[in-house]
Amino acid sequence: MDLKPPHVSPILTDPVPSNKSRLGIHSSLLAYSQQDSPLSNSGKYTKSNSKKNMGNLDDVRSNGWLDAMKASSPPRKKSTHKGSSAQVASFDYDVEDYNLWMLGYPSALDAFEKIVDRAKDKKIAMFLDYDGTLSPIVEDPDCAFMSEPMRTTVQSVAKYFPTAIISGRSRDKVFDLVKLTELYYAGSHGMDIIGPVSDILSVNHPNCIKSTDQQGKEITLFQPAREFLPMIDEVFKTLIEITKDIEGAKVENHKFCVSVHYRNVEENNWTTIGQRVHDIIKNYPRLRSTHGRKVLEIRPVIDWNKGKAVEFLLESLGLTNRNDVLPIYIGDDKTDEDAFKVLRERNRGYGILVSLARKESNALYSLRDPNEVMKFLQLLVNWKRDQETVKK
């Protein structure tokens, strides 16, 4: 596949537009400056600056963080025993209410014929989120493994349709979990995209760099938040430090963003963890925090998200602005909404939300869980296979 020069660019949303560099790159993309650091000179987090940074515990209640943290995943079923880390989180849900909600977001399985009817003369481009879509939500993020049948299914999908995984995890981590070389990968919520080398792309796009993979093969990377690497690294270390006394808290470094998990933190400590993260982040005007499923995601303030990543990949694949292309995006999280929105606004394809709970969404269809995702993908593969057989 040859990547074409993309015209979608990360337009920055920093509120101080006059602050541009001589290169025309916005300050928020410039190399990290130590002045931004809330850390001591040694670069270490200290108790004294920790105290100074700690605001009032009410901040996190009054600014809506706590409510968002509580609402960020369906309530878990009460369990009397401590489960293993790979235990699938089980959720309570109201069946009647869910069925009512589904009137607005019909099952993609029930609507399968309608979906493929529109896909008949088109080329499907498949975009998949990872956690909660290809793997079930589990207690420990390091144990979110994909089942072998799911892996085989995704591999078959990639045989017939260009397929990309767009995840909040770092690109390396998501590849280690998926282990399929025939896919495209976008990590860190789309801020780290890998594609085969294309001279035009790498020469023309300021955010593209050439690199080599572990096998020494040349690759092209698209990394619009590269300047933030030192800042993200610093915040990661600080967040580890300030959460280490909170039982169950887990901080992950995803290269261009950081995740602070509170799924395994006692609910009466959520305000504390939220407040501490909030107090650190407010010292970094170039970083923002978003809410995922029992996770706070810290990321650069740039106008780049999973929706932009979909547009970038479509353009790179030469599939943009074409009536004969039908993108399908399947995801379960708030961050996937940006991608659903891109498809919905342009009436270009289908967003499918994976959810066991009522949620407002820009998706058009729904699936309950990764099992249903697998069924849907298998139906799609079988349908395509049949189509090809008929053509022969």
Ligand SMILES: O=P(O)(O)OC[C@H]1O[C@H](O[C@H]2O[C@H](CO)[C@@H](O)[C@H](O)[C@H]2O)[C@H](O)[C@@H](O)[C@@H]1O
């Ligand atoms: O964009 P995604 O691929 O969906 O990644 C989003 C986050 O997924 C992971 O966290 C979520 O899944 C974990 C494993 O099931 C679960 O324990 C956690 O509560 C969920 O929030 C990942 O660990 C995060 O870093 C990603 O940002």
